[in-house]
Amino acid sequence: MNDRRVFVHDMKNHLAVILGYANMLIEELPETDPHREDANQIYKAGEHAMALLAKLPSAENDPT
Amino acid sequence: MHNGILPADKPEKKNHGHRGDGAPRRPIVSGRVLIVDDMSASVELLKSILTREGYHVMTASDGEQALQMMEREHPDLVLMDVLMPKLSGFDVCERIKRNKATRLTPVVLISALNERQDKIQGINAGADDFLTKPVDAHELRAKVRSLLRLKRYTDDLDSAESVILSLAMVIEARDAYTDGHCQRLAGYATALGSALGLGDDQIAALYRGGYLHDVGKIGIPDALLLKPGRLTPLEYEQIKQHVVIGDRLCGEMQSLRQVRPIVRHHHERLDGSGYPDHLKGDAIPLLAQIMGIVDIYDALTTARPYKAALSAEEAFAELTLEVERGWRRKDLVDKLISLGRQGKLHAVNEDSPTLA
Numbered sequence: 095m096n097d098r099r100v101f102v103h104d105m106k107n108h109l110a111v112i113l114g115y116a117n118m119l120i121e122e123l124p125e126t127d128p129h130r131e132d133a134n135q136i137y138k139a140g141e142h143a144m145a146l147l148a149k150l151p152s153a154e155n156d157p158t
Numbered sequence: 159m160h161n162g163i164l165p166a167d168k169p170e171k172k173n174h175g176h177r178g179d180g181a182p183r184r185p186i187v188s189g190r191v192l193i194v195d196d197m198s199a200s201v202e203l204l205k206s207i208l209t210r211e212g213y214h215v216m217t218a219s220d221g222e223q224a225l226q227m228m229e230r231e232h233p234d235l236v237l238m239d240v241l242m243p244k245l246s247g248f249d250v251c252e253r254i255k256r257n258k259a260t261r262l263t264p265v266v267l268i269s270a271l272n273e274r275q276d277k278i279q280g281i282n283a284g285a286d287d288f289l290t291k292p293v294d295a296h297e298l299r300a301k302v303r304s305l306l307r308l309k310r311y312t313d314d315l316d317s318a319e320s321v322i323l324s325l326a327m328v329i330e331a332r333d334a335y336t337d338g339h340c341q342r343l344a345g346y347a348t349a350l351g352s353a354l355g356l357g358d359d360q361i362a363a364l365y366r367g368g369y370l371h372d373v374g375k376i377g378i379p380d381a382l383l384l385k386p387g388r389l390t391p392l393e394y395e396q397i398k399q400h401v402v403i404g405d406r407l408c409g410e411m412q413s414l415r416q417v418r419p420i421v422r423h424h425h426e427r428l429d430g431s432g433y434p435d436h437l438k439g440d441a442i443p444l445l446a447q448i449m450g451i452v453d454i455y456d457a458l459t460t461a462r463p464y465k466a467a468l469s470a471e472e473a474f475a476e477l478t479l480e481v482e483r484g485w486r487r488k489d490l491v492d493k494l495i496s497l498g499r500q501g502k503l504h505a506v507n508e509d510s511p512t513l514a
Contacts, residue, residue, distance in 0.1 A: 106270040110292035
């Protein structure tokens with residue numbers, strides 16, 4: 095794998111952990127808990143970062 | 159075992175609703191899950207999700223360790239990252255699927271790169287399912303649940319087969335003179351099958367058939383089965399029922415579908431004078447014909463209360479007579495004779511036979 099694919103792979107791995115834990119908080123905090131919204135913000139930001147990563151020019155399709 | 163991508167449970171609608179206090183719940187299907195990933199935070203995340211579901215989770219940080227855990231802990235399911243240093247997820251998956259002791263354990267490969275090529279390589283390595291990072295918690299729970307259920311079924315099936323095998327051993331034990339008959343038949347039949355160039359599935363069926371061909375004798379009374387004198391025609395008819403009883407006993411088990419024709423038809427003869435269905439020629443399944451021939455060979459070369467054992471050559475002559483009578487296929491008998499003369503007919507040698 096070339097450097098860019100390794101970068102994308104590793105970045106996704108870390109973002110996946112952030113998203114996963116944020117999601118777990120959202121699932122488990124009661125509706126009324128003020129921290130629920132905090133976790134929501136973390137989750138959204140993570141999703142945005144993931145979307146940006148996917149836009150890297152042909153990052154995953156690069157055969158080199 | 160299903161080898162392709164299993165239809166995963168329909169993922170529940172993504173909902174960010176409240177799921178309770180996070181205390182481990184009682185899983186719908188209990189199970190022990192092995193998580194393999196070189197990135198510890200990923201391992202911990204999956205572990206958190208599954209532990210909360212009440213599953214027993216163990217972890218490994220590389221392929222070597224994962225294989226050791228397989229050996230030692232026998233998990234019910236493996237969730238494994240694809241991209242790991244040293245052994246990749248593909249390599250480990252392939253080894254798990256190649257090992258007889260672990261091949262029925264479902265393996266889910268997890269990749270951060272959602273690439274078609276990865277999936278194809280994963281299927282070739284024998285993976286049962288895939289997940290892409292970021293792993294959707296609902297999808298993860300659904301897949302884990304459905305694969306553990308599948309593992310439960312295969313485990314149950316395994317034990318059902320063990321029961322049938324035990325029955326076969328009971329029958330052998332009832333008649334001291336048939337001691338070792340099953341092991342010999344499994345050995346002879348697989349040797350003949352291999353020499354004929356049959357595929358692995360058919361060889362496995364012959365192996366099992368060696369043990370199970372007379373399983374229906376469980377339904378025949380001792381007084382009849384062990385009767386020292388000649389049988390009356392009526393008694394003989396009753397004995398003949400063993401192939402039908404055996405077929406019915408194996409009937410419920412999907413994994414024995416290739417063995418059933420052996421059980422039912424190993425007493426048929428090419429000219430239609432056999433039983434139970436008086437099949438003729440090619441209508442008699444090949445595996446049943448093979449079992450029929452080695453069954454007779456073993457009966458002839460083993461001493462019984464009413465007769466001494468024939469030598470191998472005498473038995474070959476007898477089988478050749480059966481060919482001339484139009485009962486057996488010449489090419490099959492010739493192959494058996496040539497194997498015998500090369501010293502290639504042996505009983506399977508195992509302390510605790512398994513239905514491999």
